[in-house]
Amino acid sequence: TQLLEQSPQFLSIQEGENLTVYCNSSSVFSSLQWYRQEPGEGPVLLVTVVTGGEVKKLKRLTFQFGDARKDSSLHITAAQPGDTGLYLCAGALGGGSNYKLTFGKGTLLTVNP
Amino acid sequence: SQTIHQWPATLVQPVGSPLSLECTVEGTSNPNLYWYRQAAGRGLQLLFYSVGIGQISSEVPQNLSASRPQDRQFILSSKKLLLSDSGFYLCAWSVLLKGGRGYTFGSGTRLTVV
Structure with a gap:
């Protein structure tokens, strides 16, 4: 059973389009991170979100952590x-010295010029 | 600055041969260190992690072992490789960043067992 489900698995779009990818779980995480x-x-780490409902922006990228810290x-x-x-x-399922991450399978994004 | 080195970049090994992958970090002390494997399914599977010298936690029963002989050195080994050991092996360490903890990954080793 995959702890973190990412969707879609594959996404191919044209330059200039907008897109959203999702990360869902039945578990509550102390923090959630996105990598490229x-x-x-x-x-490479893009962002870490810690607080339920938190929204972070990184130039054209917007990250949101669900209120219940599950998605x-x-x-x-x-x-x-x-x-x-x-x-x-x-x-992240642990903290302090036992800090470790569980990864989703990823979304493979292709942006065509 | 803090850096992580991983080698070799690529490796082709016959079935039944031994394996040793090395990872070293610079610019920090007493880091948490991790070995992940990324197979064809693209997800990262945690293999081992270490919170200090000689302290190894195994996440998945397998043909591999890990050791941490020095504070900033983490080694992944196998006595006899299997075809299923092929994959992309990544070493990482966790750092306390502004806004939470994050992982810094090495550039990986592409292992092909033939």
Whole structure:
């Protein structure tokens, strides 16, 4: 059973379009993170959300943490080819010295010029 | 600055051969260190994590083992590789950032067992 479900798994859009990807779980997380990964590279942290209902903006990217801290969304406005990549959400189930993340399977985004 | 090094970048090994992947971090002390594997399904599976020298927690029973002989060194090993051990192996450490904790990943090792 996948703890974190991401949807859609694949998304191919044209440059300039808007998109939203989702990350859902039945578990409550102490924090949730979004990463972007390019082929052959390690994931790179985009944002961490901690508080239920929290919204964070990073240029054209908007991240929201659900009120119950079980789900999150990532919205991209006016997508560009440079946004292409695998977007992974990850939830933290522990804290302090036992901090570790559980990852979803990711959304593979392709933005066509 | 804090950096994480992982090598080799790619590796092709025959079934039954041993494995040793190394990860080192710089610019910090007593980090939490992690080994993940990313297979064809694209998700990251936690294999091992360590909160200190000699302290290893295993998340998934498997053909692999991990060791932490020094504070900033984390090693992933196998005595005899299986075909199913193929994948993209990522080392990471957790850092306390503004707004919460995050992972910094190495650039990964692409392992192909043939």
